[in-house]
Amino acid sequence: MNPMIAFLKKQKPEWEEYLNMIEMMNAEHSDIDEDDEDTLSETAASNNTHKAYKNKIIKLKKTQNKLLHMIEDLKAELEDEQELTEDLAEALGACPECFGEDDMCSYCKGEGLPGFFVPDFTQYNRFVAPANKKFSKHYRIRN
Numbered sequence: 001m002n003p004m005i006a007f008l009k010k011q012k013p014e015w016e017e018y019l020n021m022i023e024m025m026n027a028e029h030s031d032i033d034e035d036d037e038d039t040l041s042e043t044a045a046s047n048n049t050h051k052a053y054k055n056k057i058i059k060l061k062k063t064q065n066k067l068l069h070m071i072e073d074l075k076a077e078l079e080d081e082q083e084l085t086e087d088l089a090e091a092l093g094a095c096p097e098c099f100g101e102d103d104m105c106s107y108c109k110g111e112g113l114p115g116f117f118v119p120d121f122t123q124y125n126r127f128v129a130p131a132n133k134k135f136s137k138h139y140r141i142r143n
């Protein structure tokens, strides 16, 4: 087996179908009589096919790398959002898992609405106090 194909099979099992085709093509043409023109033209066509598969594999690898980077970025973004949600739940004294919206919640069984827990002092001053100040000012003027 071609060492590059063996390496790719190990690294990218999802490419196995393409790699098997490439292997089959390599095996079929390894014993070609180079004096036979028909065989040579078949070989040329096969080489083009082989090249096309190689190009496809390269494109797929690039796409896969882009997708892996996107997944990593999304994971990092999700972690940031989860941290922000937990901080906000602490500020509100709410369940960090469901904010009291899920009766099946293993953490609060749907009891953890805002104000259920004592709000965290730091997070309260970070999120709620400024909003409350603006809220009070805005509705005092209008009422």
Ligand SMILES: [Zn+2]
Pocket (backbone or CB within 6 Å): 095, 096, 097, 098, 099, 100, 101, 102, 105, 106, 107, 108, 109, 110, 111, 112
């Ligand atoms: Zn909950």
